Structure formats: C-alpha cells, structure tokens
Amino acid sequence: MTQISNEAEFRHALAGLDADRQRAVAALFVKHVLPLCDDERIAPVTDVAAREDVPEDKLAEALRTARTTTTDCHARCGAAGDWSAQAGYFVARAAVAALTPAGQMPGGPAWQAAMASRMAKTCEAIVTGDDSLGRESEEQYRILVDFLNS
C-alpha cells in the first residue's frame, strides 16, 4: 500500500502513471472540486475523461470544449475580479489539464489537474474566508492512494 504524505511523493507517484491512468486520476481530482464550477459544460467533459476506453477524437473534442469554457470564464483583464467565478475557471482548467495528451503539459496532466483543482478550492476560500477548506492536497493524496489501490 503506497503511502503518500508529501508533495514530492505525490508528484512522483503521479509521474509514474501512464497516460490513461493519469487521465483517470486527473478526472477524479476534477470531480472532487466540480461543485465549485457552475458552467454545465465541465461535468460531461469530466465524465469523458474518467472513462477508460475513449476514442481519440472524443477526447480531443472534449478537450476543445473544456478549453473554450476556460477561455469564457477567465477573469477579464482590468475588469473587477470575481473569485467564485475564478473557482469555476480553475475547475475548467483542471478539466483541460486532465484531457491534455501526456506530452504537452509541463509536469504531466494529472499533476496540473491537481494544482488547478487546489486553486479552485483556494478561490472558494477567498470568497468564503473559511480556511478549513485549505486541506485540498490531503484530499488529493487520499484520492490517489484509493486509485492506486483499486
């Protein structure tokens, strides 16, 4: 039973996964923070990411949808920023990371998806001021451990 208790082990474990498994665990991270995003396009896209045997074009099409959503909800330069909208933006970015083919993302899709999901949680924390939500990384370690053991 691998134990993951810090960032290096977490990254190391993720890096060890092959493309499909990275996508699957990334989908789990995204699902975990999905409630923070009110853009309905992200949920189906995350499901596509979660499925094992998905044809290439389906994945690419899902990626394009996720990218479009990211572009739509990023904070506009110079406009008054809305942190809850930002949370949705980061969930979308997490979905994009999950669906991006392995070689194109520095650090790998799963790790990027995890980082983006944590950012979504931070944005939520800024809005609610409730610091307890800050332990997203522990949640992700647990998700990864369950995933590796399943």
Next chain:
Amino acid sequence: MSKDNTLGEILRKQGVSRRGFLKFCAATASLMALPPGMAPVIAQALEKARRPSVIWLSFQECTGCTESLTRSYSPTVEGLIFDAISLDYHHTLMAASGTAAEAAREAAMEQSYGNYILVVDGSIPTRNAGFSTIAGVSNRDMLLDTARGAAAIVAVGTCAAFGGIPHANPNPTGAVSVSDLIKDKPIINVSGCPPIPVVITGVLAHFLTFGAIPDLDSHGRPVAFYGKSIHDRCYRRPFYDRGLFAESFDDEGAKSGWCLYKLGCKGPTTYNACATTKWNEGTSFPIESGHPCLGCSEPDFWDGGGFYKAISTPTEDIGRTAVYAIGGGAAAGLALGAINRAKRNKAEKEHEQVTIDDLEKGD
C-alpha cells in the same frame, strides 16, 4: 554710275559674269532658307532693281559694324552688292564732309523720299542731346527726321538694335535702340557686335528682291539668321551632350576642342548664325577659335552675368546670402523656439491634476 542703271548693268560693268551673279542669287536663296526655286526669282528681281538709295546714319557706335561690312582687302560678292547700292550718305565712307555731306543727305532724302533705305548703327543718347550730334543736330532729331521718308530701317549692330554697349549698366547717356524711338516704320534689327557681314547684305538682298522685310523674331531680327541659337548649331555640341568640358583655356579639354560651357559660353542663350555662316568667309567663329560665345547678338549681353561665368552659375553672391540667412534664421529660430518652450513649460506649470474622478465627461 548714275542712279538710273539697273543693278544688273552695274554688276556686268564690274565684270561679274551672268553665271557668277546667278551663283550669288542661289547662295542668297539658300542662306535665306528660301526654296531653291527662288534663285532665278532673286536674280530677275536684282537684275531689274533700280539702284536703291541708302542713307547710313552712325550714332553712338564704334564703327565696328561698318568695319565688319566693308573690309576692303578682298572684294566679296557682299561687297559688290554693297557697291551696287547707291550709298548716298555714310560718314566714314563718303568723300564729302561738313555741310556738303549734310547737303548730300538732304538731297538723297528729297530725291527718293519714301523709298530709300535708312541704315543705322550705334545707339541714340536720350538723356542729353549733347552726348552725340552730327553737324549740330542731335542723333535723336536726325534719326526722327531721316526716318520719316525711309521705306525701311535696318538697325545694324546690337547698339542700334538693342542699345548695345552704351546701353550697358549704368547707361550714362540714356542710350536707346532705334526701335525704342521709331514705332511707325518697319525695322529690321541685325544684331551682333559686330553682326555678320553676309547677314547685312542678305537682309538688303531680301528687301531688294521682295520689296518687303523678312520674317522677324520677337526681337525684330530676321528669323533666317537669328532663328537658331549658336548652341543648336555648334560643332562642339556632341561634347556638351557627352559632358566633356574644357576646364580652363589651355587644358587638355580646350586643346581637344571640348565644349566651352564651363568657361562661360553663352551659346545656349544666344541667337545668331555664327556657327553656320561663321566669320571671315567661313574661316572660323569665336567658339571654334577656343573662346566662349559672349552672346553679343542678345540685348543686354554686356550685363548678362559675366562673359566667363557659366549660364548655370548664380549672378549674385549666394554664399554670402546663405550665411546671412543662417544667422537670421538661427536668431529667429532660437527666438521662436524659446517662445514655444516657454509656452510648453507654462502649460506644464498650469497642469491641472487629473484624478480618477476627472475621467468622466462633465455632466
């Protein structure tokens, strides 16, 4: 030779063969740019021409024109023509002098009133009659008096045609040309300093043949002789066209006969027949002898900006003007610049702070 002989009889008496006479007429026809067919017409007219009476008045002149025309060392066909006319009055040439000379002139005027030819050389002083008089009569009065009965007037030489050298700046005598004083008579200006002999006789021949004056250009000069500029007919033109110029009077360029533009040649702005008929029976003409054309057949050639300064050079000291202008411009520029700078700095001092609330237009 009495007056009633025809020109033809006189010439035969002097031994000019019919063929020689016809050759002269052909030469004159070609010279006058008349069609070859005109040669017999000229011959016929000259044959029958009554000996025209010619009065030659010399005013402010240097006798160069007369000299040019009457060189005695070689009898030329022009000379014969000249002898053929009845020159009734010419200071230099006539034997009589003093009152006899004037009497001859008055006699000639009365006798062929209305159809004698008045030839004038020299300009006419107008500022003070005393500058130039003949037998106590001022040039001006004599001209006006003699011109009244003239059939035509031939102003020989740039002085008579345009005022020439006496007219040159500052023109102390108030010299003017014939056409400045006489407005009601046909005047043929045969400019040049002196003019080409064959041009003078050519004009006379034309008048004798056709009884009218030849086509004239805007300056009253016969187009046949003054239609083209020296430059157009200059034998050195190819050098000009290729840009080969003599830099000084005895450099390689000058020795190889290159264009004299840089030495002040006024060929391009001078109208005369020098380049074609040349001088001294076709021996040469100024440019051929290596000296730039002075433009002597043009009005005010004496004040034409320097005989040895090229046409393209300024006639005033441009360098000095530029230096003064730079001084003036700099001063003005600094002053105006200072005003601008003060205005801009004042604007900055009076700057009204713009805050975020001032970005909206006034409601």
Next chain:
Amino acid sequence: MMTETQLLVWLRGPALQVAIAIFVVGVAVRLLEVLVLGRKADLAEARGSAVAGGMRTILMRSFPDRATLQRAAFTEITGYIFHIGFFVTLLFYAPHILLFNSALGISWPALPTPVIDATAVVTIITLVAVLIHRLTNRVMRFLSRFQDYLVWLLTILPVVTGYIAFHRIGVTPPILIAIHIISVELFLIVFPFTKLMHAFTLFMSRYYNGAIAGYRGVKS
C-alpha cells in the same frame, strides 16, 4: 519689357538670393523650433547607449527589414529610385556642380551627361508612378492631402523642366532655362513649409527613435 537675358540674370541673381534666403531661414527656424523644445533627460537606469542607438538608426533605418520590403515593395523601391535619381541628377550634372562651386566653393567630379540624362528620365517615370500609387493605393489616398500633391508637383517640375531645357524642346531655350530656374526656386521657397522638411528632420527623428530604443538596449 524684360528681355530674356535680363530675366535669366535676375533669376540667377536676386530671385535666387530670395529663394535661398527663404529656404535657409525657413529650414533654420523649423529645425530650431524642434530642437529648442528639446527632450527631458531619461531618469531610468540606462541599459544601452542612447547616442549609439540614435546614430545607428540614422543609418540603418535607410534599410527596410525584409518583411516590410515584401509588404510595401512598391513604396520602398520607387522611393529609393526617385530619391537617388533626384540627387544624382542634382549633384552630378556638370553645370549644377558649377552652381554649387560658385555658391559654396567646393567642387567634385561630374558624371557623364548621358548618365544624368538617363537618370532624370528614370526619376521622372518613377515619380509619375509614385503619383499613380498615391492616387490608387488605399492607405496613401486616405492619408494624402493637398500638400502631398503640391510637393509631388514641386519635386517633379525641376527634373522635367531641366530635362526639357537640356533637350531644348519647344519654346526658345532661354525661356526653358528660366522656367527650370523658376521651378527650382519655387521648390526652395515652399520647402520649409511642407513635408519636404523631412529631408532635414528625418535625421533628428531617426536619432530620437534610435536613442529611445538604444537607451533600452534595442536596435531600432
């Protein structure tokens, strides 16, 4: 009535003096009006040398970068041709050199007259092409005002009248030379009030441009 000789003497004399005076004073005033306004010292920490940058741009801006050359080939090429043609005709035609020599005291060898003649023809044709381009090209037509067309005319006239005066086409030559001199004097008189000033201010403009960029370490 002024005779042709008097006209030429006047044109080459007082009239030329007036034209030169207006030209020199005008240019001096325009240049000083710009220079005296000056420029505030840059307080930021320099990365490169402004002076080196300025000098460099004065030279290098004459050579367009490849992409601009491709995009606006016509403007660039015709621009070079008629500028070089204009200056070669002006500076290397023997009689012109006499003019500069008598005004400035310096002289230099001339090019053969047929070369100048050909250059003048090329310059005229190119300037006509430039006018057509200014009338038809979207951007140039949009930008052009009356002054652009006036300056075009005043620039081509000296070359055309000079060509005609040399080849003595039409009216009597002294008038052709007079017209040529008049067109040059018109060019000189109008010069300081129009974009012809670029012949002088472009050095300052390029210098400022290069200095601003050079200060920041960019070769502009």
Next chain:
Amino acid sequence: MSASLERGIHAFKEAIDGPVASFFSSCVHCGLCAHACLFYTETGDPKYTPIHKLEPLRRVWKQEYTFWGRYARAFGLSKPVTDEELGEWETLVYDSCTMCGRCSMVCPVGNDIAYMIRRTREGMAAAGHAPEGLIGASRRAVTIGSPMGVKLPALEAQIRHLEQEAGLTIPVDLEGADYMCLLSSMEIMNFPEYIGAIARIFKQANVSWTISSEAFEATNSGIQIGVSEIAAELVQRVVDAAEKLQVKAVISPECGHAYMAIRWEGPNLIGKPFSFQVMHIMEVLDQLREEGRLKTTGKEKQRLTYHDPCQIARRGGVLEQPRNLLNIVAEDFVEMPEAGKMNWCCGAGGGVSANERADELRLRVFNRKKSQLDAVRAEGLVTACSNCRIYLEEGLEEYHMDIPVTGLTETIAEHLVEEGEGGER
C-alpha cells in the same frame, strides 16, 4: 473638475516635445506604418494607419508650436481640434492601438509613433475620451490597489495555499531582502502558478526575496489610459514599499506594460531616479542561469515557440534572456518569423484587453498572430506576459488552434531539479 475639451487640448500642449515636433515635421504620408500595424493588415481599413491616429496631436502641434501654424491660425485658416473629433479618434487611439511600437520600427523617417500615441492618450483622457473599461480599471487601481480589485486577503489566501499545500515559503514584507517581487492582478487571479514558480526557483537558487503587502501590484493602468498623475501615484507606492524594505532590486513580473511602467517610465513619472534597480523576472532568471544557480533537468519534447511581449522585447529591450532560458528547457524551440524585436503583437496590450468595445476588433486582428504561428506549426506557445498569454489563448480558441500557452517562468519551474525533500524527481 470634470474632463473637458479645454483640459484635453491643454494636455496635448504639454505632451509636445522635441521628438514629437520632429516626428510631425518628418512624416511624408508614405503609408509604410500601416503595413506594420496588424490593425491595418488584418482589416485593410486605412483609418487604422498609425500616423493617422495622431491627427489631433499633430494639429495642436501645428497650431501651437510652429510659426507657420500659428500664423495660419491667426488668420482662421486652421482647423482647431473639436470634441467630436476626439470622440471619433477615441476608438483609433485606444481600441485599435496597443502601443506595440511596430510602426515605430519601420517608419522610414524614424517617427516613434507609439511614443506619440502614449502622449496623445494624455490629452484624450483629460478630455474625457478614455474607454469605460480603462476608467474602471484605473479607478480600482487607485482606490483598491489593483485594476481587477485584488485585495491583500486574496493574495494572502493564495500565499497560504502555496505554503501549506506546496510546502513553499513566500516571504512577505521581509526587510533587507535582495529582491522585491511585484505581481500583476492577472497572475494572481488567472495564473497563480507564477507565484509558486518563482517561490520554487528562488528557493532552489536561495535568492533572498520578498513581496510587499503594501505594494504587490505591478500593473499600471495610468500609462495605459494615459494619465501620468495616476501612473506616478501607482509607481510611487512601489517605490515607497521598496525603499521601506530597503531592497536592492524590484522584479517586474510576467506582464508587459508593468515592466514599461516601472522600469522605463517609473523614474520619469515620479521625477527622480530610483534608489533600487528594476529587473524583469526573465532578467533575474537569466542571471541565475549564468551564475549556474538555476539547475534544471529534462526538456520539453513538443515543438515550442516564444511570443515576445511588445513592451518587454521591442519597447523594453529584454530580448536574449527568454531565448537563453528556453534553450535549457526546450528541445525543439523554434522562432516564429519576425520574432524578437519585430514580433507581431497579440493585439491585447496597451489597455485594449480592458476595453470591451475593442473585443471584436481584437479577435479579428489576431489572424496576424495566427499566420505567424502557422509558419512554425508550434505545439506549444510560451510567453512572458500574462495578458498576452490569456488573450493568445482566447485568440487561438477563436481560430480553433489547439496550442497550449504557458508562462516562461512556470515552464522553467517545471524543470527544476528537486533537491532534498524526497530525493531525486
């Protein structure tokens, strides 16, 4: 006192100096600047010709600062600038110009047109003709401290997240540190990984750095809208914070106009040289690389190309550094045609992105960037300005091009050698 035409003209008068006068004297209406401006090349509309955008300033120069112009005005021959005209010119000066300076690089007589646009905006803003978006941003920048309203608590939450979850230390208000890092709101909101990246890099290279809680905002809406007083106020905050913390240098983050504002315009805005250096983050990283303090491993496999942000490269002078850095983390780094100091703008700089009215035009002219990218068929685009980054993403999205865009600092951070804490990566 509300904005008015009279104040606008007054600002124009102040804005005119030697260079402006020289430039207007030199323009020959040749139209070459249009061919360098993507707003013209992609629309073909001659009104976007750069020099034409300066018409109001030109007329004020002519009527106020030339003998001939004043003379003509005295005789009523000249056309004074009217408020309607300024209204008409607003879209030309703000929506269709990012002050990218490409026109300034090609003008054959050397006119620095971007220099003059920056000054024209001083008059436009004072005359009340600045776009809504920029007015809002400037208001927020002055009142809240960030054009996007990012307050300190939000930044602190980000910092907390980075410290607890990524185990990094983000020193805030650390007096005597060597470097004080500024952040742009865009980074804090959209690309917070930048903060994580510099934290990791500086940790590895043991750089002493800090972030000031009083002045963490790098952007400067003042120079975008064209109100030097606002720009000076924003710069002064950074100067005060830097001097309070006695840092040796301030690091301008991955933001184009922020670098221009603090590095080049800053001292001139507040009227005195800085007591500290100003460096762009890429200059710092390149310096670390040279000093061997930037240990990276592995390289990006996909074909990467780099977008030079105009205010950093062409107008800012930071050109070689990104190349040096990319060459250590990218195997297949290719340059776009006309990259470097002649790079084409992303179309969103100089306040255009904050101006909603300009969105449609901005996306339309992005086609120029597209054709530049098409020439190298890149699989990844790296840049060093978060505004460029987000609007490159938007542009690529609009033209259906699947090219991920990443920040350079972040890409470097991904390849850092992780020492200690759980061994080799």
